[in-house]
Amino acid sequence: MSIDSRIAALVPEITAWRQDMHRHPELDFDVHRTAGFVAGKLREFGCDEVVEGIGRTGVVGVIKGSVAGNQVIGMRADMDALPIEEETGLPYSSTNEGLMHACGHDGHTAMLLGAAKAMCATRQFAGSVVVIFQPAEEESGGGREMVEDGLFERFGIQSVYGMHNLPGIPVGHFGLRDGPIMAAADMFDIIIEGKAGHAAMPQLCVDTTYISAQVINAIQAIASRVVDPLQSVVISITGIQSDSNAYNIIPQKITMRGTLRALTEPVRKLAETQLVSVVESVAATHGAKATVVYDQGYPPTISTTEHTQFATTVARTVAGDDAVDANTPALMAAEDFSYMLDASVGNYCFLGNGDSESLHHPKYNFNDDAIAYGCSYWLALAEQGLPLDQN
Numbered sequence: 001m002s003i004d005s006r007i008a009a010l011v012p013e014i015t016a017w018r019q020d021m022h023r024h025p026e027l028d029f030d031v032h033r034t035a036g037f038v039a040g041k042l043r044e045f046g047c048d049e050v051v052e053g054i055g056r057t058g059v060v061g062v063i064k065g066s067v068a069g070n071q072v073i074g075m076r077a078d079m080d081a082l083p084i085e086e087e088t089g090l091p092y093s094s095t096n097e098g099l100m101h102a103c104g105h106d107g108h109t110a111m112l113l114g115a116a117k118a119m120c121a122t123r124q125f126a127g128s129v130v131v132i133f134q135p136a137e138e139e140s141g142g143g144r145e146m147v148e149d150g151l152f153e154r155f156g157i158q159s160v161y162g163m164h165n166l167p168g169i170p171v172g173h174f175g176l177r178d179g180p181i182m183a184a185a186d187m188f189d190i191i192i193e194g195k196a197g198h199a200a201m202p203q204l205c206v207d208t209t210y211i212s213a214q215v216i217n218a219i220q221a222i223a224s225r226v227v228d229p230l231q232s233v234v235i236s237i238t239g240i241q242s243d244s245n246a247y248n249i250i251p252q253k254i255t256m257r258g259t260l261r262a263l264t265e266p267v268r269k270l271a272e273t274q275l276v277s278v279v280e281s282v283a284a285t286h287g288a289k290a291t292v293v294y295d296q297g298y299p300p301t302i303s304t305t306e307h308t309q310f311a312t313t314v315a316r317t318v319a320g321d322d323a324v325d326a327n328t329p330a331l332m333a334a335e336d337f338s339y340m341l342d343a344s345v346g347n348y349c350f351l352g353n354g355d356s357e358s359l360h361h362p363k364y365n366f367n368d369d370a371i372a373y374g375c376s377y378w379l380a381l382a383e384q385g386l387p388l389d390q391n
Helices: 011-023 032-045 105-122 142-148 151-155 208-226 265-285 305-319 338-343 368-385
Strands: 049-054 058-064 067-078 126-134 159-166 179-182 184-193 233-242 253-262 289-298 301-303 346-352
Touching: 011 032, 011 105, 011 368, 032 049, 032 058, 032 105, 032 126, 058 105, 058 142, 058 151, 067 105, 067 151, 067 368, 105 126, 105 159, 105 368, 126 142, 142 151, 142 338, 151 338, 159 305, 159 338, 159 368, 179 346, 184 208, 184 265, 208 233, 208 253, 208 265, 233 265, 253 265, 265 289, 301 305, 301 338, 301 346, 305 346, 305 368, 338 346, 346 368
Parallel strands: 067 126, 067 159, 159 346
Antiparallel strands: 049 058, 058 126, 179 301, 184 253, 184 289, 233 253
16 A cells, blocks of 8 residues: 555645535536636646636646656546435535535545645656546536547547546455446337227227336346347336326326446447337237337446556555456446547546445445545556656
């Protein structure tokens, strides 16, 4: 374990920033207070350039090393919170009703800010580090917005790195893996139209409730019988609603909603095609009409081999060999850092949050004991990735 002494001295200050942001969570792109706080700190630290409004409300800071160079590394943190009423009872609980930092983005932002302060003070690297503070990770694709706003072209970023805390991994531990680490997340609606009628006379109806049950069962065979069993896909129906509230009416229409998750683009596309085909054919078999409205969400988050190997080496210098899992299990949750990895090369890693409540839980809280490890990782990433004697 090697917590950088420059970081250790800053931990109380970084913790105070984190808890202040926790008190004032903001949603989606409406992160004006947080973005203003970040931009103000970056200017105070002496960043060579601070740009606001990238991807609507994103903030970017450029830190040049003490030796000029052409290499540019990007490091990203997310700033937005969730529409959850906090139940932690902490003295720094959310003061914004119905909003809380239930995913730890307050910690992510504070750690990258702390690392930026240390980088600005010492600049022990050759080239430039671009610190990226992104809005709207949870819902609206702020990562995509920043990419489309010219993030990589404008700042010359050649590789990019992301980090997310993860409950269940001990504090001071890191999890990384080559290739897909988080899934694509697509959404769909299925509308089944049949023939309504009296529940006591089903022979005169086309029973949309029965057909919906058959559809739900049938689409599970996509995972078990269509997709390669060594690949990963999840299809979940998350809601069912009919156009009738009565006990004695077979409804004319039933709408189902759900999500499809896959770790690779080929599996994602195969599962989407099969979903539409299965739904339409099952409905037709029973005399009903089916419509599938499919919306592709975030793509898979896929780290590149060279940059994962490098990030693993960096994590081991911070946490020690035994505290770094270089083959951590992939998650079927999604992350819009995927858009940045689609636009560039790099790595996404997990940082242990200890035995806390799960992400998106009203009693979750980012573990401030993780701050020193996350900041030390960012600082080491800059200094090892842009060494003074090898640019």
